[in-house]
Amino acid sequence: MASRDVVQYKSPVAVAFKVFSIIFLVIYLIWTLLPIFVMFVSSFKDLLEAFNIPEVGDWAGVMVFFDFSPTLKHYQSLFYDNNFGEYMANSLIAAGGSAVIAVTFGSMAAYSLSRVEFRGKGDLFFWIISTRMAPVVAVMVPLYAIFRSFDLIGTLPGLILAYTTFNLPFAIWILKGFFDNVPYSIEEAQMVDGATRFQAFMSILPLVAPGIAAFIVLCILFAWNDFLFAAIIGSGGAKTLPVATRELVQPQNIQWGAIMAAGVVTTLPMMLLGLVIRKYLVTGMTMGAVKE
């Protein structure tokens, strides 16, 4: 910014704000990263070491946090004693399945909603989006009764369908924005050249492909991180990672080391995926209202 090079004068207030902002930033960064850091480190700690904590007010004692010998036994116990491999597969199938369904059907619906006008379109659209905004618990009450009569409780197809309740509206809503940005003249040109309508639709797919890929990942993220649906609809046969992690909390014996390790197993893949689709994250999390 050129203006910044020209204006050299810094008032005391500006300097004070600068200092304040640096302090604030450092504190905020510690506050935001500390729980994640504690989770990672504690997952490598033996049980007793994880409970080491300095006396109240003993600020120098903080270093006791780093005083431990790393162990992988919590991870081993997760996968050997606790079936976490299976839960991970469940999470992956449920999240991936609903993401694929949502984006396949969603892109078709989004395309046609973007290209055609009809009476009641606004109402249809509002119905679609309100499905996504509805509180999960409220949606789950009738869904539970219905799924029970279809014998879908505790099955992966049931869970996939449950996740589709929020992923499909999300996909339609976001992808419509994408198709709106593709000019109709591209398809027209294709059709003048003799393409059928479906071929024309296929021909513009590459233009929205990066967005679609990013939103498959976002759909996976939302479904993977879900707890309520998995706890109720998936209870029994289709336990996912967050539910399995929660079940390590038992009244008598809370296995903190295993919980932290399970937390890492649940969180790490999503953090990496989040970094991959970084560009689309804000758009996705704000349902397309804010474009970065």
Place this chain on the structure above:
Amino acid sequence: MTSEVTDIGVAPLPPGAGLFRARGTSLDIEARPVTAALPLPARLNAAAPRRYYLYLMAPAIAVLAFISLYPFVWLIVMSLQDVGVGDGEWVGLKNYTRLFSDARFLEGWVLLAQYSAMCLTLQLSIGLLLAVIVNGAKWEKFLVTALLMPMMMAPAVAGLVWLFLYNGTFGWYHWLFQSLGLLGGGSILSSTDTAMLAIVLVDVWQWTPLITLIALAGLKRVPQDQLEANMVDGASPLRNFFAITLPNLYPVLLIAIMLRFMDNFRFIDAALVLTGGGPADSTKILPIYLFEVAFKFFKLGRGAAIALTLLIVTIILGKLLVRIFEKPKSERV
């Protein structure tokens, strides 16, 4: 000149002839240039058969009807019944009339409002301040990436991690709060005074970055020329912020507020894991109460009535939100 050309094809369009006929060609084979005398394709691309779009829309609509419309009808039916584990029994409006004398239902709304208000105030003020600081900072990319991390965590897992940090004997935040003299003997979760604050803090921890990122996207669009003009006129940076930056941010902040507001209604994962509504119902916000009624005591009929009230409020909020979304592009950020 041009009239001559168009006059060649005087024959009126027979029904079914496409709109994509090249201008100036006649439907009579003899009148056409030789190159055009090819057999007509079986079907020309008509303007836009709506059927085609309908087919494309159908699968999504069908799935949504099954998982959204059908359950909604069911919800209304269930709310008029006494549904437990078995089949329901019609009870009329009893489920609704009972709500008004249900102290925990009313309390749930109050707590939900308190919870949302506290979360939003903290998130908005911290998030906005953070956005202003991060905007244009030297390590902006790194900072934004660091801010993203909490949002990637499953809220239930976040709740568990915080449960560990809040623990009264070995929790690090417990130690910190005590060392700072903010907390007495018991754990923050065990007291009715502080438990609400504890779940608010977790929500603030996880979702303030979202507000920051939204505000950051808005800050990038604040017209620099206005800021400069104002500065030339002698405005202080603070004045600049309130007179120009903030009004420009207003639409995005509104979106952020609405989104967070709805998410406070939607997600109770962390609070459920941390307190489950306790101690002594001091954090039993309405969705948690609903969860208990419906899935702990399996009073699905009563749960449906509560769910319906929650849904109606959400739909009203949603209508407001969509109105903001659908503002013309020029007004939108």
